[in-house]
Amino acid sequence: MPGAAPSGDWFDYRTELGRRGYKYLPAASQYFLAACNRALRASGGCEHVPAEERGAAVGTNSGAEGLHSAMDETIVKTGAEDLSPATAPFFSINLFGSRMAMEHAFKGFNLTLTSPRVAGFEALRTGLRSLRLGRASWLLAGATEDALAVLDPGASGSEAGAVALVLESAAGAAARGATSLGELSVRSGFLPPHKAGQPQGTEHARRLLGTALTAGGGTGGGGTGGPPDEVTAVLDDSPVGRAVTGALGDTARRVPAGSGCLEPLLQAAGALARGGDRSAAVVTAAATGEVAVCRITPARTGTAAHRQSDNEA
Structure with a gap:
């Protein structure tokens, strides 16, 4: 990806997720789940936080574009009955964050933001505000994108991957021995x-x-x-x-x-x-x-x- 930040710890998301339970999820969902798993391990997990105090916010612009295009093609060629039951729910852009929240029992809230270019930063902003207001005491925020089709506008600058950050108060991190970046x-x-x-x-x-x-x-x-x-x-x-x-x-x-x-x-x-x-x-x-x-x-x-x-x- 052009202009990417230093990236010595990139990893294979397929290896991270394992062979079972994820194969048929959209790529952007797999990217985000894998990045979140790594972030959770690096921060010491979320078991110390009550489920109702765990929040999630994810930004995306093109996470579902490839899936929507494939759905359109299936409907035009053979009909809606041939849509995959594994991927059809992801027609809703909210499922990318919700899938992760369900996997890790995040019961506080989960939001998906889609503002062009700034959605990832808005996910951080939402998370920081929720911490300040006491809406959550621990939050996972990030962004995920999937590559655009070759003929789609913006394909030349297409992005594919995910970034995940764990947000919490520095005092809370210090109390449990975690390192604040x-x-x-x-x-x-x-x-x-x-x-x-x-x-x-x-x-x-x-x-x-x-x-x-x-x-x-x-x-x-x-x-x-x-x-x-x-x-x-x-x-x-x-x-x-x-x-x-x-x-x-x-x-x-x-x-x-x-x-x-x-x-x-x-x-x-x-x-x-x-x-x-x-x-x-x-x-x-x-x-x-x-x-x-x-x-x-x-x-x-x-x-x-x-x-x-x-x-x-």
Whole structure:
């Protein structure tokens, strides 16, 4: 995947899941289940958390695209009665997160978010807010995507794989001897494409990003004052992407955006995994106007995140 974060611990999702019980699930569901299994092990599991306090949030843009295309082809060629009973329920995009929640007895809540490009960050934002408000005390958040068909729009930037992060308070992690990778805060907003394309588009983007890149403590808490030490921009060549690029200036590291929401979360997970004492931010935006910023602060106090990733490549 172009621009992927350092990925020395990629693994084969088929080996992770085993041979039985998963073969007929859609690929995006298998990716997410495998990444979640790794994240759960790395964080010490979830048995210490009452089932009703376990939450889940997953972002996806194209997780079901391949499945929907195959369903359409089956219906056109031979009829709906030939749809597979194993995959038919995944016509609902909510099943990708629900399948994982059922497997691990997450009874607090599970949500699926689908906003273009920013859905993975919105999953983090939802999780951080739920922790802050006491809606959950432990949460698994991530993103999963499946490859687009060759003729689909965006196929050249197709993404396939998953990233999973365990979110909890650093105090809670420390109390049970788990290691906190860092603190997260996420902010999101909207830059109308018609404004982005105007001569003042860069200034519109600068005002939108200003608070997120100069002060911590975004939705969900965490972070410290001041700009991050490093900024990664995951953007496309749309008017919105160009406006955000202009607002960030020359100091941001550029990473080409894929067709889904996986790359921004992968970059944030990579910043967590690198550790050290440097703060970071990942900025992303969609051609349709959605903009999000994830700040990553070295582990101290606040929200802990435990990372594992899975990618088909």
